[in-house]
Amino acid sequence: MSSSPETPVIEVQALKKRLGTQDVLRGVDLQVRRGETCVVLGRSGCGKSVLLKHIIALMRPTSGRVLIEGEEITGLPERQLLDVRRKVGMLFQSAALFDSMTVEQNLAFPLKEQGIRDPKVIKERVTEALDMVDLLGAESKMPEKLSGGMRKRVGLARTVVGRPRCILYDEPTTGLDPITSDSINRLIRRLQKRISVTSVVVTHDMKTAFHCGDSIVFLHEGRVYFQGTVDQLRASTDPVITDFIEGRSGDAD
Numbered sequence: 001m002s003s004s005p006e007t008p009v010i011e012v013q014a015l016k017k018r019l020g021t022q023d024v025l026r027g028v029d030l031q032v033r034r035g036e037t038c039v040v041l042g043r044s045g046c047g048k049s050v051l052l053k054h055i056i057a058l059m060r061p062t063s064g065r066v067l068i069e070g071e072e073i074t075g076l077p078e079r080q081l082l083d084v085r086r087k088v089g090m091l092f093q094s095a096a097l098f099d100s101m102t103v104e105q106n107l108a109f110p111l112k113e114q115g116i117r118d119p120k121v122i123k124e125r126v127t128e129a130l131d132m133v134d135l136l137g138a139e140s141k142m143p144e145k146l147s148g149g150m151r152k153r154v155g156l157a158r159t160v161v162g163r164p165r166c167i168l169y170d171e172p173t174t175g176l177d178p179i180t181s182d183s184i185n186r187l188i189r190r191l192q193k194r195i196s197v198t199s200v201v202v203t204h205d206m207k208t209a210f211h212c213g214d215s216i217v218f219l220h221e222g223r224v225y226f227q228g229t230v231d232q233l234r235a236s237t238d239p240v241i242t243d244f245i246e247g248r249s250g251d252a253d
């Protein structure tokens with residue numbers, strides 16, 4: 001199916017997912033337009049990572065649909081899913097680098113999987129990706145020698161090296177100090193501007209949400225409880241939202 005400029009790049013329709021005995025997603029609807037960064041907030045365990053896994057087709061819905069650039073990906077055979085995963089890159093919560101490979105080899109890996117063999121092209125693309133995350137010169141380093149923040153950046157470089165149209169970020173700043181977190185937030189914005197990427201950012205970090213979000217979605221009890229701009233989120237007086245933003249548990253002392 002062809003997609004017009006108005007077609008959302010990512011569209012989730014009435015997505016339900018049952019895992020074991022738990023209805024994790026109970027009808028999630030979401031649209032992300034081209035070039036937009038959508039931030040997904042919600043309590044731990046509410047299904048944010050599960051939602052991302054559906055957008056990259058690592059999980060299949062119990063019911064509902066996911067469309068990428070107007071094309072339904074739900075139920076596609078594995079071979080065609082490889083094309084989807086080429087369009088949609090994901091930065092996993094753990095960065096998931098190969099520890100036995102250098103930074104350069106880590107970045108070359110997805111390119112080789114895409115069938116790119118020319119060493120010159122690979123070198124160019126790896127350099128371009130490392131430049132985007134301010135890590136030129138780190139090519140021969142081993143991941144275990146890198147700090148948490150640098151690993152995240154290498155993970156991000158590996159996500160962008162395949163030139164995806166969409167990037168999904170799962171907790172990109174968790175476990176990082178505030179300054180390193182700030183540099184990751186800036187990188188997310190920079191990638192959005194430089195390569196016009198469409199993104200979904202799952203986070204608990206309100207700084208990330210306020211810095212990166214063009215739109216904000218708040219997941220609660222398996223559904224989209226709130227969707228709006230950063231300003232609308234800040235203006236909310238709903239205790240479910242304000243307790244989350246201000247980090248109040250609601251438990252008695």
Ligand SMILES: Nc1ncnc2c1ncn2[C@@H]1O[C@H](COP(=O)(O)OP(=O)(O)OP(=O)(O)O)[C@@H](O)[C@H]1O
Pocket residue numbers: 019020022024042043044045046047048049050051
């Ligand atoms: N493969 C699985 N099998 C069974 N249950 C699962 C599976 N993956 C996730 N779950 C359950 O689904 C729920 C949502 O999990 P998910 O990882 O999406 O939460 P989350 O919102 O990303 O939380 P966090 O903020 O802690 O990362 C949890 O109760 C989790 O235990």
Ligand SMILES: [Mg+2]
Pocket residue numbers: 048049050093170
């Ligand atoms: Mg998660």
